[in-house]
Amino acid sequence: MNEHTHKQFDAEMESLRTGVLGMGGLVETQINRAIQALTEEQDGGIVDAVGADEHRINDMQIMMDHQGSQIIAKRQPAAIDLRMILTITKIVNDLERIGDEAKKIAYKAAQMHGGDRLTQVRFFDVVRSAQVARGLLQSALDAFARLDVIEAAGVIQRDEEIDAAFSSVLRQLISYMMEDPRTISSALEIVFIAKSIERIGDHAKNIAEAVVQVVKGKDIRHATPDQIRAEVEES
Numbered sequence: 001m002n003e004h005t006h007k008q009f010d011a012e013m014e015s016l017r018t019g020v021l022g023m024g025g026l027v028e029t030q031i032n033r034a035i036q037a038l039t040e041e042q043d044g045g046i047v048d049a050v051g052a053d054e055h056r057i058n059d060m061q062i063m064m065d066h067q068g069s070q071i072i073a074k075r076q077p078a079a080i081d082l083r084m085i086l087t088i089t090k091i092v093n094d095l096e097r098i099g100d101e102a103k104k105i106a107y108k109a110a111q112m113h114g115g116d117r118l119t120q121v122r123f124f125d126v127v128r129s130a131q132v133a134r135g136l137l138q139s140a141l142d143a144f145a146r147l148d149v150i151e152a153a154g155v156i157q158r159d160e161e162i163d164a165a166f167s168s169v170l171r172q173l174i175s176y177m178m179e180d181p182r183t184i185s186s187a188l189e190i191v192f193i194a195k196s197i198e199r200i201g202d203h204a205k206n207i208a209e210a211v212v213q214v215v216k217g218k219d220i221r222h223a224t225p226d227q228i229r230a231e232v233e234e235s
Contacts, residue, residue, distance in 0.1 A: 009075050011050065016067055016150040017145075020088055020095075023060045024141040026053060027095045030102035031134045031200065037109040038193075043174075050106040057099040064092050080214070091144065094203040098111050098137065101196040101203075105130070108193050112186070125172075126190060129165040129197045136162070136204040143211045151230040155208035157225050162201035169194045 030053055045083065068085045077085060092204050099108060136155050143152040173187040212220050220228050 005075075009071075009077070009081075012067075012071050012075070013081065016064065016071065016085065016088055019060065019064050019067070019187045020091055021141060023057065023064065023095050024137070024144075026057055026060070027099050027102070028101050028134065028137060029053065030106075031137065034102040034105035035127060035134070037106040038130065047106055047110045050103050054099055057096055061092050061096045062181055065089060067150075071132045080217075081213050083217065090210050091207050098200050098203045101190060103200050104111050104196045105193050108189055108196075110159070114187055117121070125165070125169050125196060126194050129162055129194065132158075132161055132165070132198075133200040133204065136201055137207070137235050139152050140204045140207040140211070143208055147211065147215050149212050149215050152208040152211040153228050153232045156205050156212075156220075156228055159201050159205040159229065162198055166194050166198040199201070 003151075030050060033050050033053075034190075051112065068089055071085060072082070075081075136158055139151055139158075140155045141149070143155065163235050170191060173191055176183045177187050210222055212218070216231060218231060218232060223231070
């Protein structure tokens, strides 16, 4: 690869990495809007904005998948460069899925506002979980931007917070439904929202695992927290 071609390749790779962060920023905006939909009475503006941004996210996914395929076809990268492109494809897919979950949350929240006491009480818990999920995504994207495996490992470990929060919300909602069957409909809607939040955490975790894989060259998807910690701390 001559110097000119090498510079072109570097520019293409940088464009791909920058695209991931731009897409990640848009997905973060989606989560912020979903949280706003949970906490405020809306006139439909947020839901419309979420729907519009979902189309942009989908377009970005297609564009970046094509861009990565073109680089592979033209440059035939090897080793860490090829691993980076394949990792970016995974991350872009997870970001698109997060956008889908944020849209579900915003739509459900808009439908439920003005509801009963159960809705109001439980929204406090799901909003707190959504804020944790947003923080995990931000940390996962930061880890990708800096290829920081230590921060990535922290995201993987903190995903357990969202899993625990979902289990807690589910237990409490089951109690409500058993005590008063009239709450079943509202409770189930909140379960769907809480499940979307849990999935956002899972996708953020996937992004963090992808960061470790691109840096260390090892697939850690089924490793224990202790194994992951040992891997990222190994020089």
